[in-house]
Amino acid sequence: MKILVTGFDPFGGEAINPAIEAVKQLPNTIKGAEIIKLEIPTVFHQSARVMREKALEVRPDVILNIGQAGGRAELTPERVAINQDDARIPDNEGNQPIDVAIQADGESAYFSTLPIKAMVEAIRQAGLPAAVSNSAGTFVCNHIMYQSLYLAATELEGTKAGFMHIPYMTQQVVDKANQPSMSLDDIVRGIEVAIEAIVEYHDQEDLKVIGGTTH
Template sequence: MKILVTGFDPFGGEAINPAGEAVKGLPNEINGAEIHKLEIPTVFHKSAETIRQAVKDIQPDVVLAVGQAGGRYEVTPERVAINVDDARIPDNEGNQPIDVAIQEDGESAYFTKLPVKAMVAAMREAGIPAAVSNTAGTFVCNHIMYQVLYMIDKEFPEMTGGFVHVPFIPEQVTDKPGKPSMSLTDITKALEAGIKAIVEQAGKGDIKAVGGATH
């Protein structure tokens, strides 16, 4: 099995992106799967073009994109991506789409087929706070999750894909009182545990476990 894992470059005035750094720290093999790591730009559409080219070159079985969700306490595999860009801030090239469809011929939403509940269980077993998330936002993170699932729907039906959000790391919150953070070591550990679960659950679907939310 080949797994392409992507992480964004820094954005929003931050000097570092824990997603990109954690991806760089992953081993080249996890649970027998070959891990390919790629940094992608925090730019609408360009990020998707970068992944699409890598998919054509590598032909992975799985694409797992990783992004920063500053303010979250947990590592959060995402369940669903929606077909809208509504950027609160500009991306790294100044683009700020508002209420724009990501793909005019795409579904209103795509649900991942990755075993997000098994991933959360594996992360928690590794001692890392984790939870299923039901919103990937409307910035470049949701955009790239949607684009990956759109590619699977339209071009690469044998592939699976999804997205994981990670918290700030401590050095990012020195000027953000009250904001939670997680060590880069723990974020990388969580991603590795999640990827192990992806490999172990291949062809089996997800586990049955509580992962819903009341709001």
């Protein structure tokens, strides 16, 4: 099995991005699966071009995208990506699309094809906070999740895809009062056990456990 794991470069004035820092530290093999690591730019469409080029080259069984969600305290696999770019801030090349469809011929939304509840349970069993998220936002994180699922639906039949948000790294919140964070070691461990769940459940249905929210 091949798993392509992507991580974004720094954005929004941050000097580092825990997404790519954590991806770089993942083992090259997890539960027998080859881990292919890829840095992608925090840029609408360019991120998808870089991801697509690599995915078509290596033909992965799974695409897992990792992104920073400053303000979240948990590792959060995303349930759904919507066909909409609506940028609160510009990306790293100054693009700021507002209410623009990501793919004109794409579905209104694509649901993750990863075992998101099994991933959450694996992370929690490793002693780390985790929860299912029902919104990947409308910035480049949602964009790359949508594009990965669109790619799987149109060009990489059989490939599963999804996204997981991670908190700030500890050193990022030194000047951010009351913001949750997590050590890089814990973020790496959380991603690793999430990938273990992806491998274990690759040919199985996801867990049927409570993961919803009231709001």
